[in-house]
Amino acid sequence: MSKSLSKRPSKAAVKAKSQNASVQQNSAEEPTIAKPMTRVVAILYDGMLILALLFLVGTVLTVLGTLMTMETGSQSSQAQSLPTWYQNVVMTPSFVLTLVAFYGIFWRRGGQTLGMQTWRLKTVNNAGHLLTWGQSFKRILAACLMPLLFGIIGSLIGGSRAVLLTGAFFGLMFNYVFCLFNRRGLAVQDMLSNTITLKMPKVAHEGLWRGFKNRKKDK
Template identity: 80%
Template sequence: MSKSLSKRPSKSAAKAKKSAPHTSEVEELAIAKPSTRMAAILYDGMLILALLFLVGTVLTVIGTLLTMETGSESSQAQSLPTWYQNVIMTPSFILTLVGFYGLFWRRGGQTLGMQTWRLKTVNNNGHLLTWGQSFKRVLAASIMPLIFGLIGSVIGGSRAILLTSVFLGFVFNYAFCLFNSRGLAVQDMLSNTITLKMPKTENEGLWRVIRNRKRGK
């Protein structure tokens, strides 16, 4: 984030505000609050978990067939090799998140949950994100959960402590908004993107964007 952006409204906010109708009933465009962001994530969470579960199941089956001997009894069950979990499964989960968010952000700047809460993610110029910017934003959002997870593994090492630490890192991304002068989350700052709360008159739904693009082809 440049100093100029920290002292005046972002280009994305100025651009959207310029095109909004000038009536007293129109909401001001603003940076989304952490509570609203979390609510949108809860909406999207079920779909994301389903996608991750599907990817995890497929990779587990493949990993079992390729790296382990299968037995006929439950006592013969084994865990997947650590290298397979770290080199194959973890990057695949990240790519799944990039694919999910990238697809929605590139189409209309909104996931289904974000559309419900009138949130929109754009870059600092007010344009929809590219695949590269989407990838950078997802990675930026993963840094603090990863750091907290590493700390948790050093402190305790149990699965419960590890998952709790990762969750706290995730919450930290949005709690950071409360201490940032502009209300930016960690991933906003690291990826030079921003999530806005759209006025009702400016909140064009994702499906309408897709339909309009199809009609224009």
């Protein structure tokens, strides 16, 4: 009886063995290039937050523009639209800067936006490092290239704002449909900006706030 008990492995040994097996299994997992559908879903997640930010910025700028450039009245018939120069020189650049700041801050700190974190996506450069401000801006411009091109084509064909927006939407989708025809599964913005979006394994996935914290420590 005592002999059989001595041969039975202890609980600590069993636990250590299971942990080693788990580590070996997880180490075999590696980041892979993110699938286009997963990227689109993450964009939809982020889109809700971006729209809220743009709405906030637009509201503040509209109030400031009204106070600075127009006379206010007390009746609806006295309502006016903001001057074209204010919309083009102030509001449009502010919307662009808001978009750049949103992605730039998240990409530089942890490589992930809130939507990307949900699906364990991470954007890095070709060397595997977090993006700089320059690389982030270049990636955003690259992502906007096809929507802008498709939007211009749509406006030339239809001439209406609805056709322009429809063309821009198809241009955005083209960025990710392109992944299906690229050998490595890269999107248009990946190729043009020398960056890549990866699907991270669970063991290598780092929470967004932990990524922010570790980024500060590295500095």
